[in-house]
Amino acid sequence: MSKKLKILVGTVTNTAQSAAQAMEMACAHLMDSIEIQMMDGLGIGIFEEDALYVICTSTTGAGDVPDNAQQLYASLSNEPRYLGAVRYGVFALGDSVYPQTFCNGGLRFDERLADLGAVRVGGIFQHDASAGTEPEVEAANWSQRWLPEAQALKAGLPQATSA
């Protein structure tokens, strides 16, 4: 079984991209390949690969997914298909100064993916821009906790820890 991780990035000012790069560096030794893909222009077909997926997205507007993620997000509704083989994690970036819509970008993707039968591994990580923590550090730590659990689940093995 190939060990591939795809990190799909939704961003406005590239914080999510930096977080994705930190995950890539932190997990390089654990996978055969790690691919960071900006969400621009993607559709639901991106979930057809034999890979683990991380949705790494910020939130903008009034709790919206970033512009570069709109097409992929819409495609999950407009071209629905069963994604029961997909195992994914969510690293959501937001800011608690927006309490009503905190990290909604990630939460929205999670909701749509779950509706389509995809299975999230672990909890949704919510990075708060007002918390004073570095998103890159949090992303590296989270991904190193999350990946072994995701791999075990994908392989049908009992889960060892909780991310």
Ligand SMILES: Cc1cc2nc3c(=O)[nH]c(=O)nc-3n(C[C@H](O)[C@H](O)[C@H](O)COP(=O)(O)O)c2cc1C
């Ligand atoms: C115009 C604007 C609107 C935002 N709206 C929200 C929001 O509704 N909810 C939230 O949790 N964060 C919101 N944020 C915070 C960003 O999601 C957060 O700063 C994030 O780290 C930015 O990541 P990015 O550089 O990858 O886009 C907003 C930021 C801006 C500039």
